[in-house]
Amino acid sequence: AQSVTQPDIHITVSEGASLELRCNYSYGATPYLFWYVQSPGQGLQLLLKYFSGDTLVQGIKGFEAEFKRSQSSFNLRKPSVHWSDAAEYFCAVGVGNDMRFGAGTRLTVKP
Amino acid sequence: DAEITQSPRHKITETGRQVTLACHQTWNHNNMFWYRQDLGHGLRLIHYSYGVHDTNKGEVSDGYSVSRSNTEDLPLTLESAASSQTSVYFCASSPGTGGFFSYEQYFGPGTRLTVT
Numbered sequence: 001a002q003s004v005t006q007p008d009i010h011i012t013v014s015e016g017a018s019l020e021l022r023c024n025y026s027y028g029a030t031p032y033l034f035w036y037v038q039s040p041g042q043g044l045q046l047l048l049k050y051f052s053g054d055t056l057v058q059g060i061k062g063f064e065a066e067f068k069r070s071q072s073s074f075n076l077r078k079p080s081v082h083w084s085d086a087a088e089y090f091c092a093v094g095v096g097n098d099m100r101f102g103a104g105t106r107l108t109v110k111p
Numbered sequence: 112d113a114e115i116t117q118s119p120r121h122k123i124t125e126t127g128r129q130v131t132l133a134c135h136q137t138w139n140h141n142n143m144f145w146y147r148q149d150l151g152h153g154l155r156l157i158h159y160s161y162g163v164h165d166t167n168k169g170e171v172s173d174g175y176s177v178s179r180s181n182t183e184d185l186p187l188t189l190e191s192a193a194s195s196q197t198s199v200y201f202c203a204s205s206p207g208t209g210g211f212f213s214y215e216q217y218f219g220p221g222t223r224l225t226v227t
Binding site: 004006041042043044045046049090092097098099100101102103104 | 115146151152153154155156167169170201203215216218219220221
């Protein structure tokens with residue numbers, strides 16, 4: 001069955017530290033891949049997306065993600081986290097007319 | 112500025128009542144979607160529309176219906192509300208044709224629905 005897994009429910013990092021949020025998917029075909037961010041009480045905002053081509057994708061707010069076909073992964077990274085990055089992050093995967101979101105990873109940033 | 116709005120932002124209703132949640136977008140996007148967000152499940156697609164008079168079922172469509180009479184609006188109706196439908200509901204829209212996930216989705220602020 002098609003699925004999207006975000007293994008980490010909650011991650012805490014110190015401000016200025018690097019960040020990696022994991023996303024794995026299970027699909028028969030190579031899907032379209034997205035990362036969204038949700039601030040408290042808000043809707044989701046797209047950070048970046050991968051359709052094809054270069055497997056390292058740059059997004060907004062200094063985020064990047066790398067598609068690894070062999071690992072069925074699309075991990076999100078940021079070299080230096082800011083306090084304003086505290087939010088919930090969702091990986092999303094689309095194939096055909098099927099769009100699935102992961103359960104989300106909540107990021108806490110320590111001062 | 113173009114935007115997508117949802118109303119009401121909060122709603123409390125009783126089991127068995129019909130409830131309609133409104134979604135209005137001024138982006139002039141062809142594609143519109145309804146999701147529900149529950150702890151531990153992320154977002155799950157309820158219904159989507161590729162244009163006027165087009166509607167399609169998503170992953171969790173049972174108990175919900177939508178209609179698309181114009182480009183701007185996609186109201187979501189709960190025919191007979193159940194406690195299992197207590198959730199936060201998000202509407203989204205995206206431009207383009209030929210597969211909604213090909214384009215960025217713009218999300219509304221959400222409606223928190225409680226069914227007692």
